[in-house]
Amino acid sequence: MNEYDSELVAGLLEKEEYTRTEVADDASLILVNTCSVREHAEKKVHDRLGNLKVFKDRNPEVKIGLLGCMAQNLKEDLLKSKPYVDIILGPDSYRKLPGMIALPVDTTENIVDTKLSRMEVYDDLFPARREGINAWISIMRGCDKFCTFCIVPFTRGRERSRSIDSIVDEVKLIRNDGFKEVTLLGQNVNSFHHEGRRFHELLHEVSQIEGIERIRYTSPHPQDFDDELIQVHASNPKVCNHIHFPLQAGSDEVLERMNRTYTKQHFLDLAQKMRDNIPGLALSTDMIVGFPGETEADFLETLDVMEQVKFDTAFTFKYSSRPGTKAAEFEDTVPEDDKQDRLQRMIAMQREHTLQRNREHIGERVEVLVEKNSKKSENQHQGRTRSNKIVIFDKAGEQPGDLVNVEIIDAQGITLFGRILD
Ligand code: SF4
Structure with missing residues (x-):
């Protein structure tokens, strides 16, 4: 999503006749687009902004801007700790950027806008993409799910979807630029809805565009995965037979504390239904170990789901508390050693499953x-x-x-x- 937003901002500035350089020494404006989903990402941005100060010291005319989720989440901290940052813009305020850049360089105050919008979907702005095979297209912004570990609803605001017409127009443009594959992006793509039309209908519309060979999307939420969506996968050859299906945890108690709104059995039933209906389906997932209160027995429930589903690949994470989320208030934290041990066991099991799944393809x-x-x-x-x-x-x-x-x-x-x- 952040890569897409960077392309969106580049498109906005190119429209204003700014040109892009990859060499920081040549730049009169340096923008850092940020994500605060994980703790490590925040630290990287602090380090990066620290490194960029040297360009400002060398040439006070250079402007440094911080965009995205961290702008939203950490503006107070940044205003104090990095006063040389000239512009701080949240994910719903990118349209203000050209006006802010045009202000005189001796404007003394930092320029900050991190208001979240219920409407902004950047429907009329198309990103400046580099050549490639796959293009990302954002179909919606924000999230209403409020998983207790996740900062996204607070940094990216309420869920809103683009119009199908504007998405189709953008896909036609990228087709004309030579892209063969499109990945539709959203925090929770399968809750897409616009003027009564839903996600499976959007997939159908996009698949009608000649020249686009493959359609992918990420990420869906298990609670919103309906039969119509499974049917589109089963019947439409352009909709790829890979589904990223985030489990997060296998224990019902942990899922409830995470506010994931589904149970282990619901997840297992859906995974089975997908495999029964979609030929050659590959399933990937996200899993968190060490969520507050996770016992060894809870963790074994997660391993049990892994054994039953045998995911093709998985992104595995040790839980880290994000200030501002509900889970940050939970006590009962899992000791670091236990988190590490569980993570290693999970990774070892996933390696076996990945190899097992991949070996099934030998000879195909x-x-x-x-x-x-x-x-x-x-x-x-x-x-x-x-x-x-x-x-x-x-x-x-x-x-x-x-x-x-x-x-x-x-x-x-x-x-x-x-x-x-x-
Ligand atoms: S569905 Fe949950 S994890 Fe995903 S973006 Fe929304 S709140 Fe975060």
């Missing part, structure tokens, strides 16, 4: 969208299956953006290795 013929050179060799390409698996194979004259047929011959870790077919 799969369609791969070629993305770029592989990291290890210029003689090899890297691409992705519809189920979002990375495949490495020797080049045979194909180009990034091509769809090729590949036979899978090996699987190691999260990567498949293949041989291109005629």
Whole structure:
């Protein structure tokens, strides 16, 4: 979402005839776009802003701006600790940026706007993207779910969806720029609704656009995953057979304290329904260990879900408290050693499952969208299956953006290795 917002801001400034430079020494304006979902990200931004001060010291005409969630969340702290930051803009205030930049450089006060909007979806602004295969498109902003560990509803505000027409227009533009794949983005994409139309209808509309070969989205919420959405996956070949399906925890007690609004059984039933209906489906997930009050028995419930679902991949996190969230008020914290131990056990189990799932593909013929050179060799390409698996194979004259047929011959870790077919 933040990458998308950075592209959106770049698009806004390019419209005003600003040009982009990758060299900080050449810049008269340096913007840092931020995320405060995880503690580590906040620390990185503090360090980055500290490093940028040198440009301001060298040339007082340079303006430094901070955008995004951290602007929203930490403005008071930043005004005190980083007074050389000229502009602080929250995620709903980007339109104000050109006006703020145009103010004289000797404006003495920092310029701050972090108000959240119930309306802003940037419907008429299109991001300045770099060339590529996959384009991100934001379809909604904010979140109304209020999971107790999550800062997003406070930093990005209430949930609001863009119009289907404007999303379709943007997809046509990226198709004209040569993109083959689109990833629809939102904090909670499957609660998308605009003038009575819902997420599965949006997927259908986007799939009608010729030249777009693959449609992905992230992230859905298990509570809002309906049969219509499963049906779109099952029946529409452009809607990829990969679903990111965030579990977070397997114990009903922990899920309740997290305010996730579903139970372990509901999650398991949905995962089964998805696998029963969507051929070759890959499931990925997010999981948190060490949420306040999580006992060993609770943790074993999470491992039990992992055993039953056998996710293809997982993003695993140790819980860290985010000030301002409800969970930050919970006592009963889990000792760091226990968190670490649980995380290691979870990662070990997931590694086994990933390898097991990937080995099932050996001998299969799969369609791969070629993305770029592989990291290890210029003689090899890297691409992705519809189920979002990375495949490495020797080049045979194909180009990034091509769809090729590949036979899978090996699987190691999260990567498949293949041989291109005629
Ligand atoms: S669904 Fe929960 S975790 Fe996801 S953005 Fe909303 S509040 Fe945060």
